[in-house]
Amino acid sequence: MDDDRSKWCFHTLGTYINHDDWHKTPEGKDYFASILRHGKRRVFGCLESPLTLVPSHLEQPKIMKYKLCLVGKTGVGKSSTVAKLCGQRVPTTHVETPGIITSVTYWPAKLKHSGKHVMFRLQFWDAGHAVQRKFDHIHPACREKAQAVLYFFSFIDRSSFEDLRTQFSKSLSNEDTPLLVVIGTKYDQYNRSEITSRELLDFQKQWQVPILKLKNVLKPTETNALLAGDSCAEIDDVAPVMNTLVEYLWIHDQVLSGNIELSSSPKLNTSREEETHSASDRDSDEDEATYV
Amino acid sequence: MAVHLVCLTNEGGVPLFTRTKGDVKSLAFAEQGMLYGVQMFAQNHGVKLESTTTEEAKVIWQVFHDSVTLVLVTSNDGSCDIHYKTLINHIFHAMVMFIGLETLVSIRTVEKLRREIKVCYPVIDTLLQDTDLYGALSSSVDVLVSAENTTLQEPLEAFVTSAESTFGCLHADGKLVVATSNWWALSGQEMMLVAKFIQSLPIGTSSDVPIYLPHASPKDPHRLLSIHLQPGVVVSVLCYANPTLAEAEEQLIEPAWRLHHEALRAIQRAPSSNIPRTIPLDAGILGYVLLNTDQHKCLSSVRLPLIAGGAAELKPLPPYARREILTAFYRTVVGGLFPPSLSPERQDSSGEAYKCLPHSAEETYMCGDDFKTYALNSGGFQFFVLFSSAVPQYAMRSVTKNLLGTLSKEKIFVDRRTKSS
Incomplete structure (x- = not known):
């Protein structure tokens, strides 16, 4: 498994952004305090921003805005993933999204090379699958100027994975070069998985995209911890995924603007075999954001 | 109080969806068929079956446009049928609001309609739930009285005009605070259904949703843009092709609302009495x-x-x-x-x-x-x-x-x- 993984690490995670529980360090805590309120994630309206809440004695972080477009079959877990990553309650039953719904979440991070702090502002553009088919304007509006496209499949729905291939061939013909990420949902039901790890590897090999595995459910104990207002529990829970996502976005940006040199293509597909994956020293069963 | 709602095609009685309120199992297929059958039997004999009461429950039937049959089973509180019919009427028009009258009147493929109709569930479920708001019961829109009602009119007008529209409004916590004159000219049911929908949106989000106004334009969809200015405070505007959601958010919000942070914050913190603290209320x-x-x-x-x-x-x-x-x-x-x-x-x-x-x-x-x-x-x-x-x-x-x-x-x-x- 480790061999496979090292072969397909696109970029060593943690090279550019501090992963290792930065949010638990005293410095990280100060920054994370600006996106929390009573131990829960603070919700920001269109007119608000966490910058005013960063204590004045700290270095004011630069806001990095990203638009992320979500693509995937109906019921695959797009809206639930957004709710999870934004620190909101994940609905227990499937709710069909009636149009475009965009959600903003902020995530502070520290850049390793410069030591500078940045505040990532991720705007997720989520649109219901049924409504996209009925109205033509929805999908273009989501794709317009999106820096990243997140493709969703569900581990317990084989057809959602099959759909990915067609969607990939469609999107890659576009001229703009957004970051592509594949997200596999319902990983908690791994024993019912209809997709083998070999297939995932092959897919990754073919399209050169990172695949994140998510479970949008909480164990009862974790729910209790959240309700008890333990400020770190929820952040702890999503930190691996969020850090991975923002690091990929940042690297993609840097590559596009030529600040980071990659050997050949503009995509994040340099496979440096000698480097081991930073996530490999963690327990891969516990980690939601490991790579195949 | 348990409630069952069954929606079927009038022709053939194919179940489209069911919803329930309370901790009850949804009705079995045979039970749904029975509810439909009774009504169909009456219809075939030239009788319109409207309602019936059992020892504990009340059953209401209503057929809309000879196409969709709604059946509501709820506990009987002895009140007039009018209130049950109001609810069933709201439910049908909530369906019209999301998928349009034409799709409901001429059903082509049941499978496709079943998929499309799912977008109505959150609003229908809200209508079935008990709430602190009385708008649905009275076919009118819930409003909020605050000192900011006048202050916020001007930025709303400015925002709606900049979005090339005349239909716009501002909601706080599901209650209408200010609206343009055209918005107030909509029917009470339309204003109420839109308010329920806006309240069902996840907090902090912006959205661009095609809606059909059930009475003003049941066949032509408009785009309803709803943007959370602050958590719980949502400005909405009804428009055609322009502006896009991104344009509205990035270019139109700031100029209109920038100077009104305080007023917005005040309605966000409006007292639970829904009227200003300056109005004296009797202690009883x-x-x-x-x-x-x-x-x-x-x-x-x-x-x-x-x-x-x-x-x-x-x-x-x-x-x-x-x-x-x-x-x-x-x-x-x-x-x-x-x-x-x-x-x-x-x-x-x-x-x-x-x-x-x-x-x-x-x-x-x-x-x-x-x-x-x-x-x-x-x-x-x-x-x-x-x-x-x-x-x-x-x-x-x-x-x-x-x-x-x-x-x-x-x-x-x-x-x-x-x-x-």
Whole structure:
């Protein structure tokens, strides 16, 4: 498994952004305090921003805005993933999204090379699958100027994975070069998985995209911890995924603007075999954001 | 109180969806078929089956446009059928709002309709739930009275104009705060359904959703842009192709609303009484519902704070009990004594009890073990007040009249509708 993984690490995670529980360090805590309120994630309206809440004695972080477009079959877990990553309650039953719904979440991070702090502002553009088919304007509006496209499949729905291939061939013909990420949902039901790890590897090999595995459910104990207002529990829970996502976005940006040199293509597909994956020293069963 | 809702095609009785409220299993396929069969049997014999009562429950049938049959099974509280029919009517129009009248009238493929109809569930479920808001019950939109009602009119107009529209409004916590004159000209049901939808959106989001106005444009969709300015405070505008959601968010919000942070924050923190703290309330009042039947506005609260030393403090009723009593009182009085406030489009069969009265009732009251209620019907307003049982009977009339006098003069009840349409 480790061999496979090292072969397909696109970029060593943690090279550019501090992963290792930065949010638990005293410095990280100060920054994370600006996106929390009573131990829960603070919700920001269109007119608000966490910058005013960063204590004045700290270095004011630069806001990095990203638009992320979500693509995937109906019921695959797009809206639930957004709710999870934004620190909101994940609905227990499937709710069909009636149009475009965009959600903003902020995530502070520290850049390793410069030591500078940045505040990532991720705007997720989520649109219901049924409504996209009925109205033509929805999908273009989501794709317009999106820096990243997140493709969703569900581990317990084989057809959602099959759909990915067609969607990939469609999107890659576009001229703009957004970051592509594949997200596999319902990983908690791994024993019912209809997709083998070999297939995932092959897919990754073919399209050169990172695949994140998510479970949008909480164990009862974790729910209790959240309700008890333990400020770190929820952040702890999503930190691996969020850090991975923002690091990929940042690297993609840097590559596009030529600040980071990659050997050949503009995509994040340099496979440096000698480097081991930073996530490999963690327990891969516990980690939601490991790579195949 | 358990509720079952079954939606079937009128031709063939194919189930489209079912919803339930409360901790109950949804009806079995055979039960759904039976409910449909009874109605179909009547229909084939030239009889329109409207409702029936069992020992505990009430069943209401309604066929819309000879295409969709809705069946509502709910516990019988003894109130007029009009309230059940209002609910079933709201449910159908919520379906129209999301998928359009044409799709519902001429059903091509049932499978496709079943998939499309799923977008209606959140609003339909809200309609079935008990809420602190009385808009759905009274076919009107819930409003909020605050000092900012006038301050926020100007930025709203500016924003709506910049979005090349004349339909726009601002909601706080599911209640309408300000709206353009064209918005106020919509029917009470439309304003209420849009408010319910906006309330169902995840907090902090911006959205661009195609909606059909059930009465104003049931066949042509518009785009409803709704943007959370602050958590719980949402500005909405109804438009055609332009502007895009991204344009509205990035270019139009800032100029219109930048200078109004404080006013927005004030309505976000509006008191649970839904009226400004400057309006004096009698200490014996636990809750109220005020309807403007002509403009289809509803102002209500069941969360009035208990005033220390006041009469209500002796036997405090929790908010859910206040809500239940006020709802029951409203359902008994309206239809029974007072005329219901309905959308003009609605053509229901007559036979409501209030029509049999020799004169029109203007006031009524009711006393229970732990509460007293008083209702007034005067000058386009219907006012229902819940008192603590400690308040003496003789005081209720004057207290109710005084409060109505004060509240009815509030800016929110100024008629802002454009008359031309």
